[in-house]
Amino acid sequence: MYNLFCTDSISSKTFLSNNLNNKKGLKEVPKICLFPLNKVAIFLSILTAIFVTLIIGSIIGYVFTSSLSTNKNWKTIGYFISFALIHQALTALFILGIIKNRSKWLLPLLFITIVFFIASLGVLITLIITLDSDIHEVIRRANNADVEHKIGIQEIFIRIFILRLFILFAVTYQLAMTVVYARIYRHMTKKE
Numbered sequence: 001m002y003n004l005f006c007t008d009s010i011s012s013k014t015f016l017s018n019n020l021n022n023k024k025g026l027k028e029v030p031k032i033c034l035f036p037l038n039k040v041a042i043f044l045s046i047l048t049a050i051f052v053t054l055i056i057g058s059i060i061g062y063v064f065t066s067s068l069s070t071n072k073n074w075k076t077i078g079y080f081i082s083f084a085l086i087h088q089a090l091t092a093l094f095i096l097g098i099i100k101n102r103s104k105w106l107l108p109l110l111f112i113t114i115v116f117f118i119a120s121l122g123v124l125i126t127l128i129i130t131l132d133s134d135i136h137e138v139i140r141r142a143n144n145a146d147v148e149h150k151i152g153i154q155e156i157f158i159r160i161f162i163l164r165l166f167i168l169f170a171v172t173y174q175l176a177m178t179v180v181y182a183r184i185y186r187h188m189t190k191k192e
Helices: 012-024 037-066 071-100 103-129 131-144 147-191
Strands: none
Touching (some): 037 147, 071 103, 071 147, 103 131, 103 147
């Protein structure tokens, strides 16, 4: 039976290389659609590191430009920078673990990803629950406001939905990362 998502049997080169790998005792890397799992995991971890750097950089830029430099702001910036450095180090350890076939090196980033997924899921559920009260608050303000303030209320209404869509995207992305990271960890532990 022909599988659309697994094209190993299409070309003779991949068929021969798969047979040679099986004779040597090496296990094949599972695939996600047409891409090897290890390459997808490395790509997602690099993409996540870029996202984390951009988001934390924009937060730090906002803190710098929005208010005067107080001790509390400097502590907050220090927390964000330390989080970014820890995440970058765990990402590097994850990528190195995939390259060197060390499954235990994947565990710290896998654990952090699961924790952030659960936290983001909680935020999404909370935002969905409070959606009704937020909409009623915007409608109440719109009824009490004059014409020039209604434009600002429409912007707030749009921001409410954009925030929820962004959190939904983040939860979906973290779910995909968690699944890929868990699959690559499971695959690497089967090798050992």
